[in-house]
Amino acid sequence: MTEPTASSPELTEGDIVELTVGEVAHGGIFVARHDSGRVVFVSDALPGERVRAEISEVKKRFARAETLEVLDASSERLEHVWPEADVSRAPDDRPGGAEFGHTSVAFGRELKRRVLADALARFGGVEPEFEVSSLGNDDETRGTGWRTRVTLHVDDDGRVGPFAARSHRVVDVRSLPLAFPDIDELAQQIIAKGHRGPGRIDFVAPADFEVRMRARVKGASTRKPELLRERVGEREFAVSEDGFWQVHRLAAVTLYDAVQDAIDRSRFDVSAQHFDLFGGVGLLGAAVAELAGKDARVESVEDAKEATELALTNLAEWGGATAKTGRVDRYLHGLLDSGADALAAARAGTVVLDPPRSGAKADVTEPLAELAPAQIVYVACDPVALGRDTGLLRERGYELTRLRSYDLFPNTHHVEAVATFVRA
Structure with missing residues (x-):
């Protein structure tokens, strides 16, 4: 490891540098700028801090660094909730998964809000006002045990x-x-x-x-x-032990209620054909079906066959509920080739879109916008993906009318959002 000097300002891997930390960036890292002018993304820091850090990677346009020592600490810094992840331990020995564990859960939510707001503004062209809501007693427990x-x-x-x-x-x-x-x-x-x-x-x-x-x-x-x-309230869901289910004890009920709240009732036709895309085992499809009533027509689409089979079980109380195995983009293109009656029922319906962390992307947003459902409720687990897909949907005639965000992953950089889009 070498100390950079005025005669050799270019960064190399292993350099030890002092950095003044700026704003938070996506991924639980923070933006700093080295004296050479290069942007450095530094972990285990907080805005406004002065830190001593080791350069771990150098790219053409930026570098990455790990905090070794906090020289001037933020007033928001706390003793790390996970001792093994503290800056007192060598960077190579710090476990991942608690990127914001060195601050309060409340300030962690503020950091997540900033990242989500920035992504929506930069990629989606919108600036909604929102907060990131906590779950249960996470503030009291400092986000442990969830x-x-x-x-x-x-x-x-x-x-x-x-x-x-x-x-x-x-x-x-x-x-x-x-x-x-x-x-x-x-x-x-x-x-x-x-x-x-x-x-x-x-x-x-x-x-x-x-x-x-x-x-x-x-x-x-x-x-x-x-x-x-x-269980979600009084409702029970069958889930494979190695299948997907929300990790926080309160996350499933939070999203179930959030989806119902996000549905614009003035645009919700109980007799229409509704969809739960990337539907998993049917959690959010059930939220829609419950609103529509006993004759609800909800179709869950998921590319994992075992999840689709469980969705059929979990949605069985609604006679009009179905589940299909397949890729969502291909499913939507097939739907567009349906008869006039099927298309009319779908266009009057509500779509719940819960894509993986990579987002829906144009492969899904383009045929979905062509289908033109009455409203889209987008459940997002990645700020940048939501920002990008917001931009894509807006280009195709939809506008963001409602946004709520939830801290389903305390002490990590992950954040969940539920957004409602309707045709402009």
């Missing part, structure tokens, strides 16, 4: 733990503070003993609070995944 699904990894030497931040190297930890307490307790027993590897170990604590553990070593699982029962 993860009901945790994956640890096993390296070639049998060491068990999380990956280091931005790495696939297993690091030693003595705590998992974001995990549901019973998962943390069981995981610590496995960490202490070690496990044959390489592979991964998945822990899940569903609605019955009984923790399940399943190891996958060298591609082989120790047992078949169990069929779990999750």
Whole structure:
């Protein structure tokens, strides 16, 4: 490692530099500018701080750095909620998954709001007013104990733990503070003993609070995944143990209610054909169907066959509910080739769009806008993807009329948003 000098201002990997930290950027990192003029994205910092950092990567237009020492701390800085992820530990040994753990949950929400607002303005051309809402008592617990699904990894030497931040190297930890307490307790027993590897170990604590553990070593699982029962209010959902379900204990009910609240009732035709695209096991399709009533016509579309089969089960109480397996873009193109009656029913309907982190993209937004449903409720887990897709939908005649955001992942950089789009 070398100290840069005035005669050699260009950054190289391993350099130790002092940086004044600016605003937050997408991905849980912060923007600084080195004396050479190069932008540096630095982790484990906060706006306004002066830090000593190590350059970990140098690209043509920017560099990345890890904070080694905080020279002038922000008033928002707190002792890290996860001791192993603190700046006092070497960067290579810090576990990932708690990028904002060195501040309060409330200020973490403000950082997420800034990132989402910036993405919507830059890529979507809109500047809605909104806040990021907390769940339950997360402020009181500093956002601990909420993860009901945790994956640890096993390296070639049998060491068990999380990956280091931005790495696939297993690091030693003595705590998992974001995990549901019973998962943390069981995981610590496995960490202490070690496990044959390489592979991964998945822990899940569903609605019955009984923790399940399943190891996958060298591609082989120790047992078949169990069929779990999750609950949203009084409603029950069947979910595969290795299938997708919201991780925060309160996330599923939060999104269920948020989707119902996001639907513009003046544009909601209970007799129309509604859609839950990227529908998973039917959680949000059920939210729409409940509003439409016992004769609801809701079709869930998902490319994972097992999830589609479970969606059929979870939506069975509505006689008009269906589920299809397939890619959403191909499904929409097929729908556009339907008969006049089917198209009319679809155009009067409401679409819930819950894409993966990469977003819907033009492959989906273009045929969706051509279908021209009465409204689109977009559930987003990535600010930049939502910003980009907002721009795409606006280009095709839709406008953002409502936005709500939720902190489903305290102490991380991830944030959820639910946006309503209607034809202008």
